Amino acid sequence: MTSSRTEVEQSVFLRACRGEPVPHVPVWFMRQAGRSLPEYRRVRAGIPMLEACRRPDLVCEITLQPVRRYGVDAAIFFSDIMVPLAAVGVDLDIVPGTGPVVAAPFRTQADLDRLRPLTPADVEYVTEAVRLLVGALDGTPLIGFAGAPFTLASYLVEGGPSRTYARTKALMYGEPDLWHALCRRLAEITREFLRVQIEAGASAVQLFDSWAGALSGADYRRYVMPHSTAVLTGLTVPRIHFGVGTGHMLDAIAEAGADVVGVDWRTPLDVAAVKAGPGRAVQGNLDPAALFAPWEFVATEVRRILAEGKAAAGHVFNLGHGVLPETDPDVLGRVVDLVHSGP
Amino acid sequence: MTSSRTEVEQSVFLRACRGEPVPHVPVWFMRQAGRSLPEYRRVRAGIPMLEACRRPDLVCEITLQPVRRYGVDAAIFFSDIMVPLAAVGVDLDIVPGTGPVVAAPFRTQADLDRLRPLTPADVEYVTEAVRLLVGALDGTPLIGFAGAPFTLASYLVEGGPSRTYARTKALMYGEPDLWHALCRRLAEITREFLRVQIEAGASAVQLFDSWAGALSGADYRRYVMPHSTAVLTGLTVPRIHFGVGTGHMLDAIAEAGADVVGVDWRTPLDVAAVKAGPGRAVQGNLDPAALFAPWEFVATEVRRILAEGKAAAGHVFNLGHGVLPETDPDVLGRVVDLVHSGP
Numbered sequence: 001m002t003s004s005r006t007e008v009e010q011s012v013f014l015r016a017c018r019g020e021p022v023p024h025v026p027v028w029f030m031r032q033a034g035r036s037l038p039e040y041r042r043v044r045a046g047i048p049m050l051e052a053c054r055r056p057d058l059v060c061e062i063t064l065q066p067v068r069r070y071g072v073d074a075a076i077f078f079s080d081i082m083v084p085l086a087a088v089g090v091d092l093d094i095v096p097g098t099g100p101v102v103a104a105p106f107r108t109q110a111d112l113d114r115l116r117p118l119t120p121a122d123v124e125y126v127t128e129a130v131r132l133l134v135g136a137l138d139g140t141p142l143i144g145f146a147g148a149p150f151t152l153a154s155y156l157v158e159g160g161p162s163r164t165y166a167r168t169k170a171l172m173y174g175e176p177d178l179w180h181a182l183c184r185r186l187a188e189i190t191r192e193f194l195r196v197q198i199e200a201g202a203s204a205v206q207l208f209d210s211w212a213g214a215l216s217g218a219d220y221r222r223y224v225m226p227h228s229t230a231v232l233t234g235l236t237v238p239r240i241h242f243g244v245g246t247g248h249m250l251d252a253i254a255e256a257g258a259d260v261v262g263v264d265w266r267t268p269l270d271v272a273a274v275k276a277g278p279g280r281a282v283q284g285n286l287d288p289a290a291l292f293a294p295w296e297f298v299a300t301e302v303r304r305i306l307a308e309g310k311a312a313a314g315h316v317f318n319l320g321h322g323v324l325p326e327t328d329p330d331v332l333g334r335v336v337d338l339v340h341s342g343p
Numbered sequence: 344m345t346s347s348r349t350e351v352e353q354s355v356f357l358r359a360c361r362g363e364p365v366p367h368v369p370v371w372f373m374r375q376a377g378r379s380l381p382e383y384r385r386v387r388a389g390i391p392m393l394e395a396c397r398r399p400d401l402v403c404e405i406t407l408q409p410v411r412r413y414g415v416d417a418a419i420f421f422s423d424i425m426v427p428l429a430a431v432g433v434d435l436d437i438v439p440g441t442g443p444v445v446a447a448p449f450r451t452q453a454d455l456d457r458l459r460p461l462t463p464a465d466v467e468y469v470t471e472a473v474r475l476l477v478g479a480l481d482g483t484p485l486i487g488f489a490g491a492p493f494t495l496a497s498y499l500v501e502g503g504p505s506r507t508y509a510r511t512k513a514l515m516y517g518e519p520d521l522w523h524a525l526c527r528r529l530a531e532i533t534r535e536f537l538r539v540q541i542e543a544g545a546s547a548v549q550l551f552d553s554w555a556g557a558l559s560g561a562d563y564r565r566y567v568m569p570h571s572t573a574v575l576t577g578l579t580v581p582r583i584h585f586g587v588g589t590g591h592m593l594d595a596i597a598e599a600g601a602d603v604v605g606v607d608w609r610t611p612l613d614v615a616a617v618k619a620g621p622g623r624a625v626q627g628n629l630d631p632a633a634l635f636a637p638w639e640f641v642a643t644e645v646r647r648i649l650a651e652g653k654a655a656a657g658h659v660f661n662l663g664h665g666v667l668p669e670t671d672p673d674v675l676g677r678v679v680d681l682v683h684s685g686p
Contacts, residue, residue, distance in 0.1 A: 166632040166667055173636035213588075216609045216630075245556075248590045248609050266559045266591050287559075289509040293516035324509055 007139040008203050013073040014141055017204060017238035017260050019281055019313035025306060026073035027339040028143070029332060030242075031322030032066035033078045037329055039065050049094035053083050056129035063133055067140055069329065070336045074141045074204070074316075077130065077197060081147025081208055082155065084193040087122040088115065090156070098160065105159035105167070112181055118189040120196050130200035141204060143240070144197030148209035149186040149227040150220075151243075156182070165214045172223050183227035191231045198237055206240040206262070207231060209253070213245030213264075220249050225256045232257025240283055244321050250275035265290075265320030269305060273312035281314030288319045291331050298331060302338050350482035351546050356416040357484055360547060360581035360603050362624055362656035368649060369416035370682040371486070372675060373585075374665030375409035376421045380672055382408050392437035396426050399472035406476055410483055412672065413679045417484045417547070417659075420473065420540060424490025424551055425498065427536040430465040431458065433499070441503065448502035448510070455524055461532040463539050470543045477544035484547060486583070487540030491552035492529040492570040493563075494586075499525070508557045515566050526570035534574045541580055549583040549605070550574060552596070556588030556607075563592050568599045575600025583626055587664050593618035608633075608663030612648060616655035624657030631662045634674050641674060645681050 008014065013026040034040055043061055044052055052058050062078040082092055082100045091103035104111070120127060133142050155161075157168045172179045194205050209228060212220060232239050241253050242262025254261045254276045261276040263269060265287035272282050290301050302317075309315030317339045323332065351357065356369040377383055386404055387395055395401050405421040425435055425443045434446035447454070463470060476485050498504070500511045515522045537548050552571060555563060575582050584596050585605025597604045597619045604619040606612060608630035615625050633644050645660075652658030660682045666675065 164632060164667060166635060166669070169630065169632035170635035173633055173640050213609075216611070218611070245588055266556075268559070268561070287512065289507060289512035290516055292509060292513035297516050324507060326509070 004139055008141050011073065011139065011141050013316065014203060014238060016314040016316050017240070017281055019279060022314075024340050024342060025309065025315050025317050027317035027336050028072040028074040028076065029066070029319050029323050030076070032070070032072060032076065032332070033062045034323060035325035036323050036327040036332075037065055037069065039069075049080055049096075050083065050086055053079050054125045056125050056132055059125075059129040060132040060136060063129075063142075064136060067137065070333050071340075072336060074143050075133065075137055076143040076206065077126075077133070077145045077202060079126070079145050081145075081152060081210075083126075084118050084123065084146070084189050085152060085156070088118050088189060090115070092155075100155045101160045102156055106153070106156040106171075106182065109178060109181075112178065112185065115182070115185050117185075118192045120192075120199075123193065123196055126193070126196055127200045130197050130202055134201035142202045144194050144202035144205040144237075146190045146194050146205065146207055146231075148207050148212065148224075148231065148243075149183040149190060150212045150215075150224040151208060151210045152186045152190070153179075153182055154211050154214075165211065172219075176223070179223060180227075183224070184230070187227040187230040194231070194235065198235065202237065204238040204240065205235060206242060207257075209241070209243040209246075212243040212253075213247075213249075215249075217249035217252055220252050225252055228256040240316075242283070247272075247275075251277065254280055260314070260316055262318070263320065269308040269315065270311035273309075276312065279313050281316060282309060282312040283316040283318045285318070285320040286335070288321050288324045288327070291319075291324070291327050291335075295331070295334065298335065299338060302335055306339065306342070347482055351484050354416065354482065354484050356659065357546060357581060359657040359659050360583070360624055362622060365657075367683050367685060368652065368658050368660050370660035370679050371415040371417040371419065372409070372413075372662050372666050373419070375413070375415060375419065375675070376405045377666060378668035379666050379670040379675070380408055380412065382412075392423055392439075393426065393429055396422050397468045399468050399475055402468075402472040403475040403479060406472075406485075407479060410480065413676050414683075415483075415679060417486050418476065418480055419486040419549065420469075420476070420488045420545060422469070422488050424488075424495060424553075426469075427461050427466065427489070427532050428495060428499070431461050431532060433458070435498075443498045444503045445499055449496070449499040449514075449525065452521060452524075455521065455528065458525070458528050458532075460528070461535045463535070463542075466536065466539055469536070469539055473540050473543035473545055485545045487537050487545035487548035487580075489533045489536045489540075489548065489550055489574075491550050491555065491567075491574065491586075492526040492533060493555045493558075493567040494551060494553045495529045495533070496522075496525055497554050497557075508554065515562075519566070522566060523570075526567070527573070530570040530573040537574070537578065541578065545580065547581040547583065548578060549585060550600075552584070552586040552589075555586040555596075556590075556592075558592075560592035560595055563595050568595055571599040583659070585626070590615075590618075594620065597623055603657070603659055605661070606663065612651040612658065613654035616652075619655065622656050624659060625652060625655040626659040626661045628661070628663040629678070631664050631667045631670070634662075634667070634670050634678075638674070638677065641678065642681060645678055649682065649685070
């Protein structure tokens with residue numbers, strides 16, 4: 001273990017993930033690398049999202065930008081949850097202002113047969129970018145990144161973002177065998193995508209099951225949890241597991257595999273800590289929309305969340321969902337400083 | 344009291360709302376009158392939504408269609424939550440496939456000054472339509488309909504539908520005085536809109552706070568609940584109070600004023616009954632997307648929900664949100680029959 005590797009292992013972020021004592025609460029932001037930063041908009045200008053994700057120099061630069069600007073306690077690998085699916089040949093695009101759009105939505109066993117496993121050779125640019133980053137980050141931990149089977153399946157089945165997930169649920173309820181086979185395949189792809197990042201040097205991972213909160217807890221346990229468990233079991237680094245609107249099933253999110261349970265703004269962290277169960281850390285949970293309020297309001301919210309986070313075995317400060325594009329980076333900078341200085 | 348009025352008061356639906364014994368669980372569906380019905384698409388062809396809402400003959404016909412087709416236990420007044428705002432002069436449209444679009448989103452005190460109170464004269468077509476309906480319904484109860492202050496405010500402030508409610512929350516957090524003044528005005532308008540319907544013969548009301556689930560329970564109590572309480576307190580008919588994704592704050596939804604707490608599909612009704620508190624009925628909560636699954640799956644879900652609903656003082660069977668436009672009406676018909684015949 002190099003001294004930099006030791007430094008990472010003993011970082012405030014990883015200590016908090018493991019529930020060890022920390023000198024201050026660590027902080028990073030979902031989508032900290034992204035459209036809210038002028039330096040991001042500059043380097044992304046004219047480059048489509050999926051192309052950006054395949055250029056190690058650009059991924060490295062974009063991932064580093066918020067670390068430089070804010071001094072956050074962790075970097076998150078810049079990518080898109082659809083990258084591994086594009087890498088195995090799914091015809092899709094990330095449309096600005098819309099999100100992922102899949103050319104031929106998933107319908108049948110034939111679609112499943114076409115969905116091949118992911119190999120490291122499919123994502124060599126990921127390996128290269130992570131290696132570049134680990135060198136450049138100089139002791140700051142890098143969080144690997146992947147979308148969970150349910151959320152990936154929802155994009156494949158709906159063909160794009162959805163408010164109702166009606167087609168996804170119709171498949172899930174109506175053709176459970178095909179649904180489970182799809183999720184097994186997606187779990188293999190996701191697990192391999194995370195393994196590649198860990199192998200190259202990522203020292204934690206976050207699994208984004210962004211839209212799993214559209215399900216009841218019972219349906220989550222029946223149709224989704226086994227596949228997320230298959231992704232998360234036995235990974236060798238701390239695992240953060242997050243979905244929006246999952247307050248009614250944080251217990252299941254935790255059980256599926258989480259050293260750190262990600263929590264949106266709807267559930268206070270002290271309540272979340274109980275649901276997550278003993279020994280688990282929590283991550284969150286400032287409402288991204290609160291950042292548009294005057295600073296005194298933001299500061300009060302940050303202090304409340306720091307106080308509520310004490311109820312858990314560990315606390316990683318974050319927003320309750322991703323940074324909104326219109327967010328003022330200066331406000332995020334002040335949040336980092338406030339979290340670091342303590343309540 | 345006429346014999347028809349007595350028949351309505353003793354209807355299975357109103358008995359269930361009041362927590363009285365019933366021969367079978369009553370059932371109706373949110374958006375039962377709407378695009379899923381071919382007879383609806385026929386009469387609406389070429390007529391914009393807001394215009395349709397202002398034509399008593401059409402409102403009467405559309406409201407009656409699902410009662411005729413399904414034999415549901417209640418009709419719900421066909422309208423749009425934006426109707427009272429359009430009636431006081433807000434420049435808005437209901438855009439097919441999008442939803443409400445407000446020409447000049449709400450920003451300042453001047454916008455508030457322009458938002459005048461609603462008088463019965465503004466919505467004479469509502470009075471006329473309700474009277475027509477009460478005559479035509481022949482003993483089936485009519486549920487009055489309105490949007491709650493938060494949900495209306497979100498459309499006014501965002502200018503249309505939103506995924507984040509960032510502008511709404513920015514106003515709420517950043518200019519709480521203006522926010523509360525806006526919600527007070529909206530509460531007056533909503534209360535008057537419901538009062539007009541009750542006066543004309545509606546025998547229950549449902550307040551739709553569709554998007555209140557975007558808030559934490561604490562924020563709901565602080566910024567929204569007083570205004571919904573102002574709408575609901577002292578109404579003379581049973582009140583159903585509903586929002587999507589409100590499992591984390593059903594206690595507050597109930598306290599704000601509810602004889603019947605509407606529940607989406609994420610929270611099992613036996614859990615919801617505890618959160619709603621003793622003496623309150625619950626309404627729900629079949630996932631609208633489940634209707635796309637094979638009948639045996641649907642039937643199993645209906646039976647589960649009927650069993651879970653027994654935990655509450657009363658149960659009104661419904662979906663967990665509105666009927667999706669692609670829904671097969673025959674499946675809804677079978678659900679009604681199954682609910683009526685018992686599990």
